[in-house]
Each structure stands twice: as structure tokens, then as C-alpha cells.
Amino acid sequence: MTTSPQVTVLGLGNMGRALARAFLAHGHPTTVWNRSPEKGAELVAAGATRAATVADAVSTAGLVVVCVVDYRVSRQLLEPAAEALRGRTVVNLTADSPDAARDLAAWAAEHGIDYLDGSIMTPTITIDTPDAVLIYSGPAGLYERHRATLAALGGSQHHLGADPGRAAAFDVALLDLFWTAVSGLTHAFALAKAEGIDGADLAPFARSIIGLLGSSADELAERIDTGRHDADVSPLETVAAGLAHVIEAADRRGMDTSVQRAAHAQMRRVVDAGHGADDVSRLTTALLPDPASTLRQ
Numbered sequence: 001m002t003t004s005p006q007v008t009v010l011g012l013g014n015m016g017r018a019l020a021r022a023f024l025a026h027g028h029p030t031t032v033w034n035r036s037p038e039k040g041a042e043l044v045a046a047g048a049t050r051a052a053t054v055a056d057a058v059s060t061a062g063l064v065v066v067c068v069v070d071y072r073v074s075r076q077l078l079e080p081a082a083e084a085l086r087g088r089t090v091v092n093l094t095a096d097s098p099d100a101a102r103d104l105a106a107w108a109a110e111h112g113i114d115y116l117d118g119s120i121m122t123p124t125i126t127i128d129t130p131d132a133v134l135i136y137s138g139p140a141g142l143y144e145r146h147r148a149t150l151a152a153l154g155g156s157q158h159h160l161g162a163d164p165g166r167a168a169a170f171d172v173a174l175l176d177l178f179w180t181a182v183s184g185l186t187h188a189f190a191l192a193k194a195e196g197i198d199g200a201d202l203a204p205f206a207r208s209i210i211g212l213l214g215s216s217a218d219e220l221a222e223r224i225d226t227g228r229h230d231a232d233v234s235p236l237e238t239v240a241a242g243l244a245h246v247i248e249a250a251d252r253r254g255m256d257t258s259v260q261r262a263a264h265a266q267m268r269r270v271v272d273a274g275h276g277a278d279d280v281s282r283l284t285t286a287l288l289p290d291p292a293s294t295l296r297q
């Protein structure tokens, strides 16, 4: 008879509790620790072991999963337990920047701790369901070693490469997309409301525009990867003119247009550099740190 590997979960916020519940549900002996211990009560009732300190929590773990607010806190928790962690595997599922992930991976390597970084791309309710999406980066062999245990978290799980910062890089790029899209969505509904249009009337049209973004992502990817920027449909100059109409309409209703103005100014800079006939993909290259070189191409 095989026994399921023991898992320790450090951090029992909304996501940490969901992760610990999933490991318990899949039969993993699960030890939990949280700064505010009362958040572990429901898990202890479900069979988890509560540890008094981080070092105690990790001392028998086959896999240590961290899920706290950021990497500053991750490190604050892990550093005093470095000796107890030596030879064990830490998977940090906390969200932060790619460089923070690389720094923590370097610290772990110095202390003989095997380290995988990860990001959870979906909300707590998806954990241990087919809808969960988790991404990892770090040594491929380490991911393979713990893959069966991590499968308890459900859904689709992807190892994206050896660079420990790569999962966090995907995470921040996708959060960039999501939150700026949410900003556009909220502004669009406000502009419609200011024009007397109810949310329910706009929603079906908004949904079909959002659907277009899926194929735009594929096309943008192909253009960025091949360096092809000639416009097939909408040249940047026309796109910028369309955004100017949005700003004008919103200004007339006394709305905040700071985000739209910033986006318009970015487009105008590229148009003014002589790329008004190019596709919006030219904008991506121009946003990189040395746009002058790409704008000259």
C-alpha cells in the first residue's frame, strides 16, 4: 500500500485554505500554519495538523506549499526555517514579480532547498475542479517529482520552463491584460450609462467585442514573433482617431478620461514617429524599453 506524500501549507488566507482543503480531500496528510491560527480551525476539523511554528510545520513535509500575500512575507517565513527546509521542496504559489521569484529561488539554492515557483491563474472556487489553471517554473525534474501531489489542486497545470521567474512573468503579463481590460470594461459601461444606456442593453454587444479579443491575441502573437507590422485591417492612425472620439464623448459627459488619454498619447507617439499605417502590433514593440530602435525598423 502506498501512502500519499505529506504536504505542508504555509498561509491560510482564502487561497491557502482552498489549497489545504484540496490536499486533504485527496488523502494527503496535511500540516498547516498561518500567522492568525484561527483561520486553520475548519481545516483541523477536517483532519489537518496545526503546527505552532513554520519550522515545526515543514519538519516532516514531502512538499511545502507557500501561499501568502507577497514574497517579502514568503521570505520572512522561510528564512528562520532554512535548516528545517534543507533537502525539502518548496513550491511558492504566492503571486509577485518575476525578479522576486528569481531572488527567492537563489536564496533557496544557497540553503540546499529545492524550489519551484508557481502562479495560480484562477480564483479559489476553481481549486480542485477542472477549471483551475496553475503554472509553474523551475527545474523540470523537480516538477515531475511532485506533479502527482500537485494534481490534487485540479484543472490544468503547466510547467513553463527552468527559469524560476517565468511563471511569475506569465502571471504579471496576464494580469496586465486582465486589469487593463477590466478598466476598459468599467469605463465603457460608465460612458454608456452617461448616455442613458442600461448595462443590460450594452452587455450583449460588449460580450461580442470581448470575443474578438481572442482572435486578436493570436494575430498579435504571430505579428510580434515574426516582426510583421503592416496593417491588414485597421492602421494605427485610424485606431488612434477612434480612441479620440471616445475621449471627446466622455469629456462631454464630464467623465474621467485619464486612462484613455494615456493610451491615446502612446498611439500618437508611434504614429508621429511615422508608423500611422502600421498595425497596432507596432505599439507592442514601441512599448519596450528601447522603442527608438524598433521604431526605426
Ligand SMILES: NC(=O)c1ccc[n+]([C@@H]2O[C@H](COP(=O)([O-])OP(=O)(O)OC[C@H]3O[C@@H](n4cnc5c(N)ncnc54)[C@H](OP(=O)(O)O)[C@@H]3O)[C@@H](O)[C@H]2O)c1
Binding pocket: 011, 012, 013, 014, 015, 016, 034, 035, 036, 039, 067, 068, 069, 070, 073, 093, 094, 095, 096, 120, 121, 122, 123, 124, 125
Ligand atoms: N484569492 C484568489 O482567488 C487568488 C487567485 C489567484 C492567486 N491568488 C494569490 O494567492 C496569494 C494569497 O492570496 P489570498 O487570496 O489567500 O490572500 P489573503 O486571503 O489576503 O491571505 C493573505 C495571507 O498572507 C498572510 N500574511 C499577510 N501578511 C503577513 C505577514 N506579515 N506575516 C505572515 N503572514 C502574512 C495572511 O496571514 P493572516 O491570515 O494572518 O492575515 C494570509 O495567510 C496571493 O499572492 C494572491 O495573489 C489568489
